[in-house]
Amino acid sequence: MKHMTEEELITYREGVAAQRAVIAQHLAACQECRAELERIEAVLAALDTLPVPNPGDDYGRHVWQQIAPRLPERPARWWQAWLEPRRLAAFGTVAALVVGAFLIGRHTGRPGAPDLTASKEQIRERVLVVAVGDHLGRSEMMLVELSNAEPTDPAQKQVNISSEQRRAEDLLDENRLYRQTALQQGDAALASVLDELERVLLDVAHTPDEVTPAQLEKIRQKIEAQGILFKVRVVGRELQERQKAASPAPAQNGSTDSERNKT
């Protein structure tokens, strides 16, 4: 009788043999192969006695505590990231601005309509006022939250600012567009504030996800030193006033004497 090979017996024992039924049939009839299988099993049984330490009942909680501060805010499927409500809103605003500017631009080149120019500029400005007002409001909120950021657990030595960092990245793209539009419209004062805001947003976007309290304090000091929060609030309020003034009567154009231009 031809006996089973070691490979056949080991793969049989480990449940990965190709001809399982044939081996089983042979084992039933062959005492020598059964004895050989028992010797293999004895080695494996000895290996089974090697202990694995118990990491403890609360090990899962311990692992979570270790990794939670290192997790980014959102792993997100790439397409889900683009469908986030905040991002959609931002893109909607930017798209509205672009479409608005495009429609106005189409009319500007036409001959024989000089009386339309004033209202086109007003419409263009109104679009900018609404979009930039919203942008500044969100920027202010992000900067305030960043200034008030603290470790979630007092025992932690690092502060996770990944949420603010991502928002700064989103705001940065919009900010560039608004600054360029303001410059094209000759609104130098608004462009200047947006330029300052852009530098702060850039700093925040390039900061690591986690910072030490000392690093966070530096960021706070930088924000305070530039007075960016104050400027953003002032411009935001002014834009709101311009929006209110422009709503009932679009022909009104009193923004040149604004609070911002006085300072």
Next chain:
Amino acid sequence: MIRMQPSVENAQTIADSDAVAVERTLAGDRDAFRVLVERHSHNVFRLAYRMTGNRPDAEEVVQEAFLRAYQKLGQFAARANFGTWVYRIAANYAIDRMRQRKKEEARKAVPAVHEEGTESDPVTLVQDAAPTPERLVHNIELRKHMEIALAALSHSERTAFVMRHWEGCAIEEIAEVLKSSSGAAKNTVFRAVQKLRLALQPFVGRGTQVRAMGTES
């Protein structure tokens, strides 16, 4: 000592609950991931410990596996089993960790770091030399030989053996981790057991000899 297999119904409930947690995490609820971490940490730790052979490395593997799982969650197929998926990530990282550890040890040219309390510790080696009952000495010796035999396996062999023999993983899962075919994975399991047998047979059931296999009688 095969991976604890929950009942079919229980396994389905866990898988469903995992799927919900994955979706919530992907929707931005970071705390939903906590459920997955707390549920699967023990299993991943056991695999990692058996693969690396020491606790600090095993704990590092567990943390890194969950971090990678979180980062790659967007690529996780909803129909797949999260437990199996994170297991695979852990096995892959454990292989990397073992390779890294080997390089570090070769560079330092000092004996491998052994976990406190194992028989390779100086403390336990002293115990070894002390007069103890024969059986206890034999067990301690055997354990030492088993650890050495496992450490002598290649990374692929150890991974294949741990995943198949102790964790009850399917050959396809092992093949995926080893980045090989199913046939090659099967062969790796065989080679691992063959090497372990060769190293340990003299210490298990002393006096028995390995037969010249495949012969006729």
